[in-house]
Amino acid sequence: MFVSYRWLQEYVDLTGISASDLAEKITRSGIEVENVEELGEGISGVVVGHVVEREQHPNADKLNKCLVDLGEGEPVQIICGAPNVAQGQKVAVAKVGAVLPGNFKIKRAKLRGEESNGMICSLQELGIEGKFVAKEYQEGIFVFPSDVEVGSDALELLNLHDEVLELGLTPNRSDALSMLGVAHEVAAILGRDVKYPEIAVKENDEKASDFITVKVEAKEDNPLYVARVVKNVKIGPSPLWMQTRLMAAGIRPHNNVVDITNYILLEYGQPLHAFDYDRLGSKEILVRRAQNGEKMVTLDDTERTLTEDHLVITNGIEPVALAGVMGGANSEVQNDTRTVLIESAYFKGLTVRTASKDHGLRSEASARFEKGIDPNRTRAAADRAAALMALYADGEVVGGTVEVDTLTIEPAVISITLDRINGVLGTALTAGQVKDIFIRLQFEVKEEEGSFVVTVPTRRGDITIEEDLVEEVARLYGYDHLPTTLPISEATPGRLTPYQEKRRKVRRFLEGAGLLQAITYSLTSEEKATQFAFEQAAPIRLAMPMSEERSTLRLSLIPHLLETVKHNNARQIDSVALYEIGSVFLPTAQGELPQEKERLAGAVTGLWHMHGWQGEKKAVDFYVVKGILEGLFELLGTADLIEYKLATKEGMHPGRTAEVFLSGVGIGFVGQLHPAVQKELDLRETYVFELDLQTLLTVDVKEVQYEAIPRFPSISRDIALVVEKEIPAGEIQRVVQEAGGKLLKEVMVFDLYEGEKMEPGKKSVAFSLRYFDPERTLTDEEVTKAHNNVLKAVEEAFGASLRS
Structure with missing residues (x-):
């Protein structure tokens, strides 16, 4: 609603209140004034001129040479290009020295050899938007009625000395969609009367x-x-x-x-x-x-x-x-x-x-x-x-x-007590103060047995219940005057649950590792719903989907992450690392809501790091992604409970995919997309992972225990074991760790050899073993004994032999 300040003055006495002050008061009373526009801001030197003569410009077909009386003595010559300019018109003229919107200053000029001393203006040139100009003046200058005085202020006649308040009304305040409605509001704020226009119908x-x-x-x-x-x-x-x-x-x-x-x-x-x-x-x-x-x-x-x-x-x-x-x-x-x-x-x-x-x-x-x-x-x-x-x-x-x-609308009648008003607002208003507010609003009010009986005029259809009256009292009393109090409560302050704390740690770790968070749709197509899911279940279809692309609840986060990677690659962003924490939806009994399980998934492709000055580049591979997960498990205290096993999964590379186990229970997978899938999606080499976050974050883990830095030296031994190619290095490492006993503190794979000098079907896996005791210096005999136990165990378990 646009409210003319000058027009409003006809209904309410605004003496001593500027437009900006009024806007502030209206806003503080509950109706936001979004803007106060001064219509003629920056415009000066525009008067009413009388076109005494008009003739064709001798050197231009579309220009007119006009002699204009400005009420200042001799008429002046003005060149005008408006097609509707004519002799005898009263027009708006920007004199020499005048300023128009955009700080456009009018100067004497020569147009095609003829002197021009000013400018005959259209309404658009005076700052009025074209769509609000009458059709006959949209393509030319504005013509005043013939009775206006030559030389008078054109801005005054065009009401451009006015200011307009733009009210941002909420749907319930339809009463303020009229000048009289706004007048009632302003009168209530200022404590003044409303003057209705006189209606004299003859x-x-x-x-x-x-x-x-x-x-x-x-x-x-x-x-x-x-x-x-x-x-x-x-x-x-x-x-x-x-x-x-x-x-x-x-x-x-x-x-x-x-x-x-x-x-x-x-x-x-x-x-x-x-x-x-x-x-x-x-x-x-x-x-x-x-x-x-x-x-x-x-x-x-x-x-x-x-x-x-x-x-x-x-x-x-x-x-x-x-x-x-x-x-x-x-x-x-x-x-x-x-x-x-x-x-x-x-x-x-x-x-x-x-x-x-x-x-x-x-x-x-x-x-x-x-x-x-x-x-x-x-x-x-x-x-x-x-x-x-x-x-x-x-x-x-x-x-x-x-x-x-046949209209039966009657004014609303609402009863409310003073205690109720003060109780809701936390105030100590008196009956006189409350009654005065209702009177200012021009509500009829009576006091009956400690209650106010308020008759609300039909112009305020938004007021129907007690709470509406409380709001009226609050806004006219002044929200700024309401007392500020702290809530009285014995409740403990809010905090994150242990699960929420761990989930926040997961986000921070992954973002610190270089992954960006993605949020994708929970709805997908029926075809994509089951892709990469590690819990096989029938997908759940919506009863009334908006489209087939968003018709089914997802069972995995990965398909949409891959869409996001593809979207970025198509825009020349080749290195992408994303993660998402979101829910998948598993079916339950007939007629019941699906079970939601929170999952963590990621997708990484391109270069993991690049140091241009040193000329170093490292592309993402399986071990980069697996290393990110290992760092996460270390942070959560579950690293000792995690195990990786070679896995075969649809859509994943058969030799570069591992299933992740937590205390022997599968919680997800990590690996490279199958080359055929990469080609189908037009992706480069891409690695993904998905974990059951709910299980990962709720498992019981040991409390962190600190150990002193050992004062005694350790002893390292390296062994290269020849085993069958299909035996995973992780299985060998587990057996070595168990056989080494308490003295064996670290086992690490550092080499794999499958070259020409190796028998067919065999491979050599090299481990570095470190022995130490925090309480004393180990002897060679103690280390040799433990080391022989390791060699014996791998020979019995895998038929392993030392590589000569």
């Missing part, structure tokens, strides 16, 4: 009922319909002050009759419609639901196909308006209109909203009907419009109105 001796009859079939949709008739109108421009107010409010002027209906809409919040009485085609107005497939052409020259959900105004046979939304082209007020039928009605908001949405027509009228209007202003708005048409269109108001009234 009627002739004729009766409106002789001109028109009104019948409403859809009484629930239209409980109140008021019709007035104004005859002998003369269509022409509306007064300049009215045009400028409409433009400031974001409405384009048309003609005096249409502008008056729009003016009343802004003033009262009551949408009106003016029909050309002679074009109606009958003396009857019938309000009904449209028939399915019925057609009409609206004012925007668009044919609309209607349904029975739409309410229409008809002449008894065909629609002449889409109720509450837009009039019909067949009854439009035009230049030859002589008799006007004014419609002022109360339409059901839901019905108007349906038509507005179905036809994509969002109008000032429909917005007000949807949110709710004050039914007690419906008749007054019609009278006010008729009075203005008599005044500014030379019309003759026909006596009386024609109405259909």
Whole structure:
């Protein structure tokens, strides 16, 4: 809602309150003022000029040489390119030295050899947006009425010394969608009175009922319909002050009759419609639901196909308006209109909203009907419009109105106690203070047995319960004045659960390792739902999916991570490292919700690190990704419980994939995508992992124990064992660790050989073993004994022999 500060002054005394101060007060009372715009900011030196002479520029076909009287002595010559400039016009002239929007300064100049001493301005050049300018002036200069004084301030006449407050209204405050509604709000804030415009309707001796009859079939949709008739109108421009107010409010002027209906809409919040009485085609107005497939052409020259959900105004046979939304082209007020039928009605908001949405027509009228209007202003708005048409269109108001009234809306009556108000707000307000607030709001209030009985006017349809009254008291008392208190509670302060703490550690570790977090959809296609899942289950399909691509709940996080990697690769981001923590969904019993399990997944491709200056590059491989997981397990204290075993999994490389076990139970996998999958997805060598995070973070782990740095030397022995190729090095390492006993502290693989000097089907795996005792220095005999136990154990377990 755009509110003219000057216009508002007609309804409320704003003495001593600037526009910016008023905006601050309105905002603090609960309605946000998003902006205060000074319309003529930065503009100066613009006056009304009289075009005394106009002739064609001798050296340019599209320029005019004008002699303009500025009321300062001799007329001055101005070159103007506007196609509508003509002798005898009163126009806006920026004098030499004037400043226009954008700090554009007017100087004397020569245009095609002819001197120009100023500039004849269009409204757009004075800062008015083009879509709000009347059609006849959109392609040229603006022409003032002939009675304006030459040399007077053009900005004053165009209302450009005004300031406009832009209110950001919430849907419940439809009362502020009118100047009178805003006036009530401002008057309550300032503790001042509201002055309503005087309505003086001079009627002739004729009766409106002789001109028109009104019948409403859809009484629930239209409980109140008021019709007035104004005859002998003369269509022409509306007064300049009215045009400028409409433009400031974001409405384009048309003609005096249409502008008056729009003016009343802004003033009262009551949408009106003016029909050309002679074009109606009958003396009857019938309000009904449209028939399915019925057609009409609206004012925007668009044919609309209607349904029975739409309410229409008809002449008894065909629609002449889409109720509450837009009039019909067949009854439009035009230049030859002589008799006007004014419609002022109360339409059901839901019905108007349906038509507005179905036809994509969002109008000032429909917005007000949807949110709710004050039914007690419906008749007054019609009278006010008729009075203005008599005044500014030379019309003759026909006596009386024609109405259909089945409206039963009554003011809301709410009782509330002072204790209730103070209890909710935490204040110590007195009865007098609360009563004063209700009086300022112009609510009728009575005190009965310790309670306030408040009668809320119909203009405030948002107030229906006690809490609404409490809010009114709070905002007018001042939110800044409400006391600040700490909550009284014996509850312990909030903190993260152990599971949440561990999950946060996981995120920090992975991000510290160089992975970025991704968040992908939980819904996927039926084809992708089961890909890479390590728990085989039937995927769960939505009952009403929006698309097949998002029709099924996922069983793995990896497919969408791979889509993200592909998306980045396609945009020349070749090195990608992502992780995601999210849920997968497993089916349960029939009719029950699926079981959610939290998983951790990752996808890495490209270079792991690159040092350009040193010329070093390292591509991602299996051991990089496995190393990230090992560091994570170390952080969580589960490293001793983790085991890796060679695995064969659909979609994964058969020789570079390992299943991950926690205390003997499988919790996920890590490995490279199968080359065929990489080719299908157009990916380079890509490694992925997925773990059951829920199990990983809830397993019991030993508390961290610290050991002193050993004071005694250790002894290292290296062994190279020849074994069958299919025996995993991890199995050998486990046996070596167990056989070494307490003295063997570290076992590490440092070499693998499968060259020409090795027997077919054999390989050599080299281990480095470190022995020490923290309490003493070991002897060679003790180490040799433990070492021989290791050699014997691997020989018995795997038939291993020392490589010569």
